[in-house]
Amino acid sequence: MAIKQIRTFALLLTLIAGSHAIAQQQSAASGPSEKMRQTRVLLDFGREDIIREEMRFSEQESAAFWPVYDRYQAELSPVRDRYADVLTVYLEAYRAGTVSEAMASNIVDDFLKIQTDVLAVKRKFLKDFRKALPARKAARFYQLESKMDAELESQLSMIVPLIDPV
DSSP: OOHHHHHHHHHHHHHHHHHHHHHHHHOGGGOHHHHHHHHHHHHHHHHHHHHHHHHOOOHHHHHHHHHHHHHHHHHHHHHHHHHHHHHHHHHHHHHHTOOOHHHHHHHHHHHHHHHHHHHHHHHHHHHHHHHHSOHHHHHHHHHHHHHHHHHHHHHHHHHSOOOOOO
16 A cells, blocks of 8 residues: 555644544534544545545446445444444443453453454455456555554554553
8 A cells, every 4th residue: 555545644634633532522412423433434445536536446346345344334333333332332331441350351342243243254255256257456455454454553553541450
């Protein structure tokens, strides 16, 4: 992936996360879930642009890939929304100083379940992506997904504070 695209993607995430934090502070009534949903829509849109540029599909590959990708995203979206909700609840509790032992335990359980569910969706769709694309391009797509996910996690690691040990 081009360095410029990675930086643009990271900047987008940072700007969105920053605006999310400001919006939460200004108005809790606007609903953090709605703000996170809007954030997810923007991030998914950025993903598609990166995929289009980096995958260099032929017309035939594009016609076969995008319907599979749309179904893939439709299954991943609620899982990623759960992740956004877990982060939102945690950040609100962290800012309020109310992260309990039980909440900490639940956060880890939820996070691991979400990771398992994301992996299950990726495994489920691998066969379909392999049907739509040559093996090297299917592998490249999964590499690209991995890189984008890693970049998002890297940016989140700078935004989301660690749980206080005591």
